[in-house]
Amino acid sequence: MNFKSHCQLKIFLFFIVLITHSALSKDDKVAFKPMIPKLTVADPLDVVSNFVRRERAQQEPMTIKILALRAQFVRDSLKTTTGDGHFDLSDESDYKIDGPPHNRTYFEHQLLALHNYFYTVSKGQLGLEYQVYPPAEDAAYQMPNDMVYYSGEEDEEKQKQRWAELLRDAIEAAKADNPGFANYDAFIIFHAGVGNDFDFDFNETPFDIQSAFIDFATLQETLGQNETNYRGIPAGDNFYIQEGIILPEQQSQKGIDLGLLGTATLLMGSQLGMPSLFNTQTGRPGIGMWGLMDQGSFNFYGLIPAHPCAWMKLYMGWEEAVTVRTLDQAIIGTANTKSAPHLFKVPITASEYFLLENRQEDWNGDGMTFGRDEYGKRAQFDSLGTIAIEEGLRVITRVDEYDYGLPGSGILVWHIDENVIRDNLQSNTINDDPAHRGVDLVECDGPQDIGQQYAMFTPGYGTESGDYWDPFWDGNISHKYINDERPVSLTPYSIPTSNAHGRAVTHIEFTNFSGKDTLMTCRIGNTWHQPGFPQYTGQKFGEGTLNWIRLENNKNAVVAVALNGDIYGWTQDGSKIIDNDHTAHVTDYSGKTTVYPLALLASVGDSVFLPPVNMGFVDDDDNMDFAIVDKSGVMTIWSPADKDGDGQADLLQRLDLGERITSLPTPYGIGTESGYFYKLSAGEDGEFENLQKIKISDEPLFGVHQWTFVSETGTLTNLHVFTTVHGNVYAYDKDFQMIWQSKAFGGGTKFYPLSVTAFGDEKAQNPDPFTPLIIVSNDGQITFLDSEGHIVRKGISITPGEIKSAPGLGDVDGDGMPELLLSSESALYAFEINTGVSTLNFPLPVDNAATRSFLSSPLCFSNSSKNESFTFAATTGGFVLCFDAHGKLSADFPLSAGAPVTSSPLLLEKDAGSDEALLFVLADDGFLYAWNIDYATPAGGWQRFGGGYENNFNVHQYQDSETVVSADIMPKKRVFCYPNPAENGRTIIRYTLNEHVDHVSIRIYDIAGELVVQLNDGGVSQGDHEVEWDVSSIQSGAYIARVEAQAKSGHVVEFIKIAVVK
The missing domain is CATH 2.60.40.1220 (Immunoglobulin-like)
Structure with a gap:
């Protein structure tokens, strides 16, 4: 028995689906088959007490008013439908579940069962009030057509039209009783007959009517297709009905007893705005029996629908999750527990997270649960799947344990991706991609079986809707078997892993799971967690926007400038550099508003397309100061201090050059659109005065660079190098007298000058080696120039040629000498500077499916004492990559930023002189992420866009005998x-x-x-x-x-x- 699937259905048109993999025979009886790092110290009891306080302050309940209409059809004697078109009002029946008479009281009891379910699972936050029409006990509204007509006769397009007509005809007939349509929030049509909602081996009644929730879009497509301003089904007094539910009088058929409640809860969930969590295109399970909006609605054959899953309760506002990144002992209670939190949220990114809940199929441990009707008659359900029914049982209106039909018990770990949910919520397809669901259950036993299709007698058969081994608890032997008898855990190294989507490594570890109980515990760790992050900005950023400064307490801090000119600053624990009251209010797809602190330092009030620059110590304090250049040609310098107490960085100086700046800003000068270079020099008071204006070219300047090298005579030489947007290269001495002019290869519009300043010692075999000046064009052409401006070797180009991000320098292969790094759309390139050949193991191809477009400017650092080198790059696919000296992706990577990354990352010492490194990444959703990476300090490496904080595209290489790979001349x-x-x-x-x-x-x-x-x-x-x-x-x-x-x-x-x- 499978979900019925309709591939062409429109928005929020939902259909009933079933839970078992094999087809259900009408000979089957009602019998349920038996179910086979680093820690931030936090007191678990504090978490519990905070939860209890929130529970006491829960919101007022909401009431939904329902009008239910009973509709019967023109009588027929067809064998292709169940019944004769009228309600069964007899007093005797072979049905054990939902038996007749199906009169007004019967349907009131069905609605009472619906109310009790939602009131229970929402913790009293949702109640249903209802009226059933016609008022007479045995009456029904007569429809003008027979059941076959309204079934749509197995034609999908005709079905939608006929279901809409049934809703309309029932409403039209009810107008005679004037029920006051405008007083109700939801409308249900109970029709005579059985729902065509289950796939049997052979369907003897194919023209029964399928149950459905009909939304306004479907009404527009059908009843309103010829009306420009269609408003819905007119119900009088200028009131229009735009949605409705169609349900049968019962689901039981001859030879099989099924409950109507499961169908009703699923469709009422749709009415309330709950998205489907099964695959709406194929009908295959998405979360299976573990939640209402999938096959859990039909647990125990529709008699005991499951609680909504953890994410659904969050989405509906019925639960709040405790958000933690690390916790030594997370105490998780079941939904009916009042002494501990029910949900724990463990963020991966701002939009992706794990959600933990404790689900117990038999929370009181007595091996059974009871259902009761309004007359005190009972049905007893046991763990073997059998049901004992008391004589005279009518409609079961309440159940003691709505999770009793679950396939197992323990901690469920949900993997939530709100990007997928947000993109697919309106189309009701958030779980249609089995490889990347918005709400996905991490199955403890390893393979993701839910939604699969296994042949009978194959290993996965019977697990496709969820099974006993899916939850986490300490005794899950299926997990232990696949993990070589190691304790039950969810880590980057376990099966399954705690990886994010895209196989990104989260470094999150769930360990120390307890046994099954109403209160369960586990340990939540994160080996790379940096407290205080991520931080929110809500802005977009350019390529080199991240930079660093050192504060007067000798602590490193991070600054970022947004494209709109806003400047942000954080210390390494995520706190604001300057304390102020700036906040941002963000409303998500579910309507929930979150308030984030904004670490706003200042704003230039104009667009900024160039990276910030660290100016060093401009004023008389011990803070490094920084400058921003806006598009109008104004350079503004701030101190990261608030001496005047206005909640913003102190303004030190504003320099208006009167023309557009086209070069990257540096502490020693900037270039302009008209080809001038403005040399910056500070006076005795620290202010920049009497700027020297030097004409370099008639073309706009792009590159401003200081080149320091040791000449062949051993003299330390300094040259000022400038490049234009057309590739002309100029070199000036310290007195700004032009030494030479050259022309770089390439037809791009950006020409980056780069250099290595290499210092040797007397122990090195090759002291004071000269390295050429490198010019990289953004069309992929590379030029090497000697100290006199001569091209020293033929041009080098990469394929494909376009370079969308800045080049870098770094010792990628651990040989003690830097290489040139370039990133294209599909690969990361490295070239030997002295020879121009491609570095061994490069280029590194990067899967476009992962990057989706291109790589950021690369970073690199090496540790000669450990013979380690690491190369980093972020992608517009939202990932951060790291490659070792052999060109292999590090086992600790990729990391996920949850959104495209177009800005170059930043590598930073955790503290001055520290041997720990922090990796910062700005994502396009406005969040700044930080990881405390378990690598050596990046001091002296290529730490950011432009190399260091000055945007100079230069790296100092101190070569000594330890950095030589081998004593051999030629290994x-x-x-x-x-x-x-x-x-x-x-x-x-x-x-x-x-x-x-x-x-x-x-x-x-x-x-x-x-x-x-x-x-x-x-x-x-x-x-x-x-x-x-x-x-x-x-x-x-x-x-x-x-x-x-x-x-x-x-x-x-x-x-x-x-x-x-x-």
Whole structure:
């Protein structure tokens, strides 16, 4: 027996669905089958006491008024429908459940059962009042057509039309009794016959009417299709009915007893605004028997509908969750417990989280539960799935334990993604994607079985709607079996994992689960949690918006400037740099409003497209000051202090240059649209006065850069380098006299100048090495220039060429020398600066499905003492990636920011001199995230957009003997060729030099020892080198390459085998 599915249904048109995988035979009897890090110290009792206070202050109950109309049809004797079109008013029946007479009192009792259910599961916050018409006990409104007509005759489009007509015809007939339609909130049509709501092996009555909730969109599509301003079904006195529920008089059919309550609760849930949690396109389960808005509505064959799931109760406002990120002991009570919280929310991002609840199928542990009718007659349900019914039982109007039909007990862990919910709520499809549901149950036994389709006799058969092993508790042997007998837990390393969607690592750990009970406990940990984050801004940000400053207490802090000119600042514990009362009120998709603190420092009152710059110590205090440049050409400098007590950063100076600034701001100057450079120099009072205005070019300036290098004579040299938007490069000395001019490769509009200032020592084998100036165009072209502006090697380009984010520098492979880092739409590239060849293991392809567009500007840092290097990049898919020195994605990554990330991340020492690092990421939903990553300090690495806080795109490299990978001149393991065998008429011979050498020769011999070719153009500088061998005219066979490097300290020879196959 499966859900009925209708793939073309419109918004909020819901249909009844069933719970079991196999088809239900009419010979089946009513019998339920047997169901086989780091911690922030918090006192669990404080959490409990806070919950109790909230419980006492719960909101006033809401009352929904229902008008129920009884409708009968033109009599028929067809075998394709159940009954003859009129209500069964007899006094005797073979039905054990919901038996006749189906008169006015019968339907009042059905509505009382509906009220008792919702009043119970909402903790008294929702009640139903109702009237049943016609007023006469045995009367019904006569419809003009027979049952077959209103069934739609198994035609989907016709069905919607006929159901709408049934709603309209019943309302029209009821007008004669003047029930006062405007006094009611909801309308139910109880029609004669049985609902066509279950898939049997063979349906003998295909023209029974399917139960449905009909929304206004469906009425517009059907009854109102020819009316421009359709308002609904007219009910008199200028009142229009826009929604309605269609239900049968019973669900039991000959040979099988089913309860009407399950159908009624599901559709009333839809009426109340609860979205469906099954797959509305296929009818397959989404949460199965674990909640009302899926197959839980039909637990114990529709007699004991389950409680709504944890998320649904939050959504309806019937519960509040206790939000924690770490807790040594979370005490979780069942829904009827008054002494402990019922729900715990553990955030992953601002929109994704875990939700924990305690569900017990038999909370009092007596092995049974009871249902009662209004006359005191009882039905007894036991754990074996049998029902004992007292003679004379009528409609069961109340049940002691509505979760008694659950398949098991324990802590349910729900994985909630509010982005999916928000995007699909209106279309009622939040659980239609089995691979990424909005409300998903993490099944403790490992595989996600709910919603699957397993063949009989296969391992997963019978688990497709939820099973005994889905909850978490300490004795879940199914979980232990799949996890090698380890204790029950949910961590990044368990099965299932605590990963976010997209396989992002959350570092959240749920451990120490207790046994099943009305009060259960577990431990909530997060090994990378940084207290105080995330923080909300509500703004959009540019690429290099994050920067850091140091406060007078020697603590590092974070600043960010939004595109609208608002400036925010936080300390490392998430508190505001400047204490003020700024807040933001945010209303979510469910109508709930959250108040967030806003760490607003100041605002420039204009749009800002350039990153902030740390100006160092401008005034006389111990705070690092920062500057913002707006689009009109005003540079404003602030101190992160509030000496005047106005709740904002103190304004130090405002410089109006009178023209648009086009370069990145730096502490030493900025470039303009007209090609001028304004040199910034502070006077004795700390203010910038008498700005030196220097004409550089007739083109807008883009790059402003200070290049420091050691010349061949050992002299420390400083040059001012400027690039224009068309790729012209200018170098000036300290007196701003032009030394040379050059032209970079590329046809882009952004030309980034980058450099490495390398300092050696007497112990290093190659002290004071020179590294070229690098110019990167945003169309993917790379230029290397020497100290005189000459191009030192042929241009390099990447494919695809477009670079949407700034380049970076960092020692990605741990060889002690930085590499050039570039990120494109589909890959992360690294190039050796001294040689221009691609770094070993690069480029790193990045799945576009994960990034969805492109990568941010990359970050990098290395730890020579541990021989570790890490490269970071964020994606517009909302993920943060980290690769090790071998080009492999770190096991601790990706991280999830929950929304696209277009701003470069920030790596920061936790405190000055600390060996811990913090990773900050701004997401496009306006939240700033922080992780206390378990990596070495990033001090000295490429920490942010532009490298350091000055936006200079320069990194200082202090080379010493410890940073050399090998004592060998040319390590054997770093001499090889690729591809091997050669492909497309070529192969590349690659080798690594750990020091500058005098000469490298490559001789290639055939198998007979005859010299085939000698390649003498091998590079001699320290780093990786590649030489291409053209084999287009070489015969197939095996060859030996002899690679020799000669240096003052000696020479080394290595041999490699090469295959040529044609």
